[in-house]
Amino acid sequence: MNAPFALPHALRDLARRSVPRYTSYPTAPHFTSAVTAEVHAEWLRRVARAGSPVSLYLHIPFCRTICNYCGCTTKASLRDEPIRAYAAVLHHEIALLAAHLGRAEVSRIHWGGGTPNILPPDCFEAIVRDLGDRFAFRPDMEHAVELDPRHVTPEGARALASLGVNRASLGVQTLDPAVQAAIGRVQPLPTVRAAFESLRSAGIEAINADLMYGLPFQDDDSVAATAELMLSLAPSRFAIFGYAHVPWMKTHQRLVDEAALPGPEERLSQAAVARRILEGGGYVEIGMDHFAHPDDPLSVAQAGGRLRRNFQGYTDDDAETLVGIGASSISRMPWGYAQNAADVPGWRRAIEEGRFAIARGKAFDGQDAMRADAIEAVLCRFEVDLAAVAARHSAPVSVFDEDVRRLRHFVNAGWVDVDGSRVSIRVHRHEIARLVASEFDAYLGHGGKHSVAV
Ligand SMILES: C[S@@+](CC[C@H](N)C(=O)[O-])C[C@H]1O[C@@H](n2cnc3c(N)ncnc32)[C@H](O)[C@@H]1O
Ligand code: SF4
Known part of the structure; x- marks a missing residue:
């Protein structure tokens, strides 16, 4: 047992x-x-x-x-x-x-x-x-x-x-x-x-x-x-x-x-x-x-x-x-994402007509690439230096002020540390990483229904 x-x-x-x-x-x-x-x-x-x-x-x-x-x-x-x-x-x-x-x-x-x-x-x-x-x-x-x-x-x-x-x-x-x-x-x-x-x-x-x-x-x-x-x-x-x-x-x-x-x-x-x-x-x-x-x-x-x-x-x-090659596949470029039509007939029609079968995607704009960096750091390393991320994208670290404020229930519980601009998950890493990452997601709550966090 x-x-x-x-x-x-x-x-x-x-x-x-x-x-x-x-x-x-x-x-x-x-x-x-x-x-x-x-x-x-x-x-x-x-x-x-x-x-x-x-x-x-x-x-x-x-x-x-x-x-x-x-x-x-x-x-x-x-x-x-x-x-x-x-x-x-x-x-x-x-x-x-x-x-x-x-x-x-x-x-x-x-x-x-x-x-x-x-x-x-x-x-x-x-x-x-x-x-x-x-x-x-x-x-x-x-x-x-x-x-x-x-x-x-x-x-x-x-x-x-x-x-x-x-x-x-x-x-x-x-x-x-x-x-x-x-x-x-x-x-x-x-x-x-x-x-x-x-x-x-x-x-x-x-x-x-x-x-x-x-x-x-x-x-x-x-x-x-x-x-x-x-x-x-x-x-x-x-x-x-x-x-x-x-x-x-x-x-x-x-x-x-x-x-x-x-x-x-x-x-x-x-x-x-x-x-x-x-x-x-x-x-x-x-x-x-x-x-x-x-x-x-x-x-x-x-x-x-x-x-x-x-x-x-x-x-x-x-x-x-x-x-990405094939129906529904997604390409990631330095400028954003492009996804092929998910239905095979739609994908085939476009390709046979000699054009790409892109149905949708997202060009990085505003803070997208910067937030993608922060979220990737949280999920790969369980910590992120927000000042370093902001600097890489020529932004002031204050762009993350509101996100850090939203993390306070994790901080109060002793699960997340905020030390200057460095945010690190101390305990329950696997359980809360997606939740912490989601605090840096500017789109959450604007559509999409997902599976549970763990
Ligand atoms: C494309 S499949 C792997 C190759 C092959 N089709 C197979 O099933 O052996 C990719 C993997 O996604 C995972 N997967 C599939 N459906 C899932 C679901 N609803 N939730 C979580 N993981 C899932 C499974 O672990 C699966 O092995
Ligand atoms: S249906 Fe089964 S075999 Fe096919 S992709 Fe899904 S998990 Fe793999």
């Missing part, structure tokens, strides 16, 4: 508040149609003129079946035809990008979804070769793919490795059979172990595992058992996500039995249990919800103060430009 988790009353109330995960700032609900395909094209040309390296994110919005809990942008397809048709459009989008970016240096490729390993192998290979022909891959480029362990095979793993894939993320979530049944994702330990073995035999040693807490019927013991079993597989990294229950946005989540969902205190306790076991297993805690081997690049980046946050969560990627 795990020791019960003592939760201060005030924290219990805070845990019920809903705030964004801040994988971008401003957050996606504040994107508008003011960012158009033309704006995106101009931003890309500016990146090309500056000769800056870029990271690429490719979105594959297909899965064989949809898991009840899924919050990702994806669709079920049992047939390969729609997936092949999608891959064909990706080639057109890549050509369009290359026409604007020139032969840009690529520092990272990340395939997300959905399930990128649903792509037929010849389609995956053709896209990697197309990218390699049009752009300049950096010799030390990280090439990462999100994979569903149920579809990893020894041949598939070898094919990925032969194309330069050197990091894989496996969606594990839970190894508890009762929870797996409740979330519509039956994937026993031998399936997960076989996926690890296939990847390692193919030479892909850097393997991340996604785990979740807050799922129906999960309790501390269930989370502990999964974490212990996963330690025996020794992944390079873990991401531990609290289940975001947003059935008003993801209607298939109505299949999740709400009566079986753990409450805020249980969620906090489960997160703490996972943290204790992974730290006990020698992993370094990264930000709020990642864990990495001490020699993993993410640990090295954190130790060197170079940890960043982007749409994939925590990253050591230092490229200022992330270019």
